[in-house]
Amino acid sequence: MAKITYIEFNGTEHVVDVKPGLTVMEGAVKNNVPGIDADCGGACACATCHVYVDPAWTEKTGTPSAMEESMLDFAEAVEPNSRLSCQIKVTDALDGLSVRMPESQH
Amino acid sequence: MDGRILILGAGHAGGTAAALLRQQGWNGPVTLLGEEPVAPYQRPPLSKAWLKGEADAASLALRPETFYAEHHIALRLGARAERIVRGEAGGEVQLEGGEVLAYDRLIVATGSRARRIPLPGLDLEGVMELRTAADADRLKAALRPGAKLAVVGGGYIGLEAAASARTLGAEAVVIELQPRLLARVAHEVLSAFVHDYHRARGVSFELAAGVDALEGEGGRVAAVRLSDGRTIACDAALIGVGAVPNQELAQAAGLTCDGGVVVDLRACTSDPCIYAIGDCTRRPLPLYGCMGRLESVPNALEQAKQAVADLCGTKPPTPETPWFWSDQFDLKLQIAGLPLDVVRTLVRGEPSTARFAVFHLNADDKVQAVEAINAAPEFMAGRQLIASRRPVQPAKLQDISISMKEVAA
Ligand SMILES: Cc1cc2nc3c(=O)[nH]c(=O)nc-3n(C[C@H](O)[C@H](O)[C@H](O)COP(=O)(O)OP(=O)(O)OC[C@H]3O[C@@H](n4cnc5c(N)ncnc54)[C@H](O)[C@@H]3O)c2cc1C
Ligand code: FES
Numbered sequence: 001m002a003k004i005t006y007i008e009f010n011g012t013e014h015v016v017d018v019k020p021g022l023t024v025m026e027g028a029v030k031n032n033v034p035g036i037d038a039d040c041g042g043a044c045a046c047a048t049c050h051v052y053v054d055p056a057w058t059e060k061t062g063t064p065s066a067m068e069e070s071m072l073d074f075a076e077a078v079e080p081n082s083r084l085s086c087q088i089k090v091t092d093a094l095d096g097l098s099v100r101m102p103e104s105q106h
Numbered sequence: 107m108d109g110r111i112l113i114l115g116a117g118h119a120g121g122t123a124a125a126l127l128r129q130q131g132w133n134g135p136v137t138l139l140g141e142e143p144v145a146p147y148q149r150p151p152l153s154k155a156w157l158k159g160e161a162d163a164a165s166l167a168l169r170p171e172t173f174y175a176e177h178h179i180a181l182r183l184g185a186r187a188e189r190i191v192r193g194e195a196g197g198e199v200q201l202e203g204g205e206v207l208a209y210d211r212l213i214v215a216t217g218s219r220a221r222r223i224p225l226p227g228l229d230l231e232g233v234m235e236l237r238t239a240a241d242a243d244r245l246k247a248a249l250r251p252g253a254k255l256a257v258v259g260g261g262y263i264g265l266e267a268a269a270s271a272r273t274l275g276a277e278a279v280v281i282e283l284q285p286r287l288l289a290r291v292a293h294e295v296l297s298a299f300v301h302d303y304h305r306a307r308g309v310s311f312e313l314a315a316g317v318d319a320l321e322g323e324g325g326r327v328a329a330v331r332l333s334d335g336r337t338i339a340c341d342a343a344l345i346g347v348g349a350v351p352n353q354e355l356a357q358a359a360g361l362t363c364d365g366g367v368v369v370d371l372r373a374c375t376s377d378p379c380i381y382a383i384g385d386c387t388r389r390p391l392p393l394y395g396c397m398g399r400l401e402s403v404p405n406a407l408e409q410a411k412q413a414v415a416d417l418c419g420t421k422p423p424t425p426e427t428p429w430f431w432s433d434q435f436d437l438k439l440q441i442a443g444l445p446l447d448v449v450r451t452l453v454r455g456e457p458s459t460a461r462f463a464v465f466h467l468n469a470d471d472k473v474q475a476v477e478a479i480n481a482a483p484e485f486m487a488g489r490q491l492i493a494s495r496r497p498v499q500p501a502k503l504q505d506i507s508i509s510m511k512e513v514a515a
């Protein structure tokens with residue numbers, strides 16, 4: 001299990017144990033953490049699973065694919081540490097990861 | 107926020123509404139009632155990742171099994187509602203078997219079902235439709251390497267199933283009544299591209315071909331007979347000819363229905379105690395100034411949010427541009443908007459590169475719809491342009507050396 005902290009835009013923290021193999025998006029949705037909509041269920045088609053990865057973790061979460069990159073390009077309030085959380089696979093190495101949510105996914 | 111809410115239909119819309127009610131602080135009893143034996147799950151992967159074996163059953167579930175009890179949502183599965191009895195301030199729902207569930211507020215989320223066409227041979231073993239997880243199990247079992255799947259209907263679900271069949275090493279033939287694929291839902295350029303892409307990957311097609319019957323051998327389907335008399339041999343047949351809304355219960359209860367349960371932008375029906383969400387509704391499409399029925403996950407989610415916001419007195423969701431996606435082989439199709447009042451269509455990019463988009467413009471050069479193939483920037487910018495109602499410069503839009511950022515600016 002990897003412990004992941006999801007921080008809502010208003011600062012509310014949710015600490016959740018996520019099974020390796022799931023995505024960071026699934027970890028939030030399956031635990032009813034608000035703030036990640038994931039309209040397409042992880043197909044990299046909607047950009048409503050946008051998160052900001054804690055800068056200390058950007059290396060471990062890897063780099064976005066070209067598809068993810070171009071989806072992100074058009075999302076709201078994008079920052080250098082923006083990712084689509086459905087494209088980050090959880091591994092034991094991500095134990096302790098923390099991600100922040102944007103104000104809105106739409 | 108403490109009345110009894112009954113959600114009729116435990117699919118994508120109903121399951122989402124239940125979770126959102128708790129997220130938004132509804133304290134009263136929430137019952138989620140569904141005919142299928144399984145907790146709410148996502149249907150899109152049934153013809154895509156799941157069918158190809160790239161996703162497991164647990165990943166289909168909208169929420170884990172423990173979720174409902176943890177959030178005090180009474181999940182009643184394998185239970186079919188037979189009647190809605192409306193009262194003054196609330197009412198009750200009668201279940202098959204006689205049980206009665208009372209509600210203060212009802213959310214109808216009965217979805218849609220596969221359209222059935224009257225064809226001889228539909229009851230043969232191996233003739234399938236694809237709407238539920240149980241349907242998908244049957245289809246997957248039939249897609250052994252070398253087996254031949256006949257798909258009746260060249261729409262999105264049929265094409266996705268054909269692509270998945272090929273990926274699994276099965277043969278696939280798609281039979282379509284119209285002279286082109288995706289005839290009701292996509293532009294000719296896209297139809298032609300998808301046709302060629304599938305053909306190059308071993309899917310065969312019979313276009314402008316009517317189906318007269320399914321023929322069997324020993325009770326199992328063995329061929330599809332076309333109206334020109336030819337027969338196409340197969341080991342399994344998937345009928346994918348569209349969906350119809352499950353509006354019968356609402357209609358029998360006297361709610362206004364018109365090819366879907368009619369709702370407003372709060373997802374409220376003609377009875378102020380009853381909401382309706384998802385595939386079963388006919389809803390306002392404010393961007394287009396008309397009513398329509400949408401069959402998509404984003405629509406189910408948007409309406410679930412509308413109903414919950416109205417019930418909980420929270421902020422209504424940002425209006426959504428209708429959109430949809432489809433995965434076929436390694437293609438990603440993303441479609442936004444509706445091609446209404448279109449006076450011209452422009453293609454950006456070269457279909458031969460498998461990366462292009464078709465833009466539909468109205469008389470004021472405003473984008474009404476975009477169909478994008480492997481073209482995320484075109485889709486994302488197109489969706490924003492549809493919502494903003496800002497006109498575009500067609501010449502710029504067609505020039506791929508100008509980025510979509512700049513076109514949309
Ligand atoms: C194979 C397939 C692929 C798809 N692909 C995509 C895609 O790529 N993108 C996309 O956006 N959309 C896709 N869709 C459409 C999407 O799945 C639907 O729009 C969505 O499921 C609608 O949610 P819903 O809750 O309205 O209906 P449903 O999910 O159909 O749920 C309705 C539920 O109500 C239950 N019910 C009905 N009547 C009763 C009754 N009388 N008593 C009790 N229960 C009842 C049904 O059993 C069902 O479980 C796809 C659909 C299918 C079938
Ligand atoms: S869930 Fe749709 S892009 Fe991540």
